[in-house]
Amino acid sequence: MKMTFRWYGEKDPNSLEYIRQIPLMSGVVTAIYDVPAGQVWPQERIDALKATVNAMNLEMEVIESVPVHEDIKLGAPTRDKLIENYCTTIRHLGKAGVKVVCYNFMPVFDWMRSDLKQRMPDGSTCLAYDQKTVDMLDPAISDLSLPGWDESYTREQLRDLLKQYDSINEKKLMDNLIYFLSKVIPVCEESNVKMAIHPDDPPWSLFGLPRIISDENGVDEMLSRVNSPYNGLTLCSGSFGCHPKNDIPRLAAKYAKAGRIHFVHARNIKFTGENSFHESAHPTSCGSLDMYGILKALYENGFDGYIRPDHGRNIWCEDGRPGYGLFDRALGAMYLTGLWEGISKTI
């Protein structure tokens, strides 16, 4: 297992120097953020980023994310050219020694929360999702700014895009994902880069849009229809886990045993009602997920990939990017590393 930490590049207030001071940190998970979805990441930009990271004695073996253009998800006629560009980016990343690419296939909206700074009794703040609040929103008519909202769209563009999804149901979206993977995975095999799809966050439909990587059925279909070890999963405990139907230790065991988990996002959440939750500190007893059980299942089933503490709270007066402050994620990394050592010495 290699412990990693997400880093948002030079503009991230958490410097590489801070990150490397977290004990046992092997590397950062990062991306080139200013190349629009669908365009090729130039080799020299990737090499320069890697050199910056390596200069601080950290590795850059996981990229999160190479975004998938909406036209690929929609199956639009332009998709072949866009997929070709994606494959070129994968080749470039492989040349730079990148081993895993995390991506997602969620239409229009990425992860979604209703509150970025929910204040907890101890004074910390965390991200929260309340279904009743989200139910009152209509992205086509209101001016909203929520996490996961792509603010580069104007309201008209957003309405247009949502309209295009009218004809895309879950089956069609899955077919479009399989089409994408059937072109990309052979390039991954040549380049020794593993694809690790991130589950839908939260794992249910939003605003009537289809979502397909929300449970075991969707993951099974995606893995079996493109049956290569290079076609794998980012096991995000907090994304899958905020629906109680997803038994994370069991899924961790099943997919680790199959060799299809390439990356783990470890995060705990606390259920607050039906389809509602807030994020919590990482330890098991702080939330609703059995973090020990998840790591134990990974260990016992031979998981040997990358892991990172996923979102943390904002604590100690830090006013960090929601979910991505330094302090609580560093505490999370230490908790997870400690759990892993304990597990590895007793099993």
Ligand SMILES: [Mn+2]
């Ligand atoms: Mn995640």
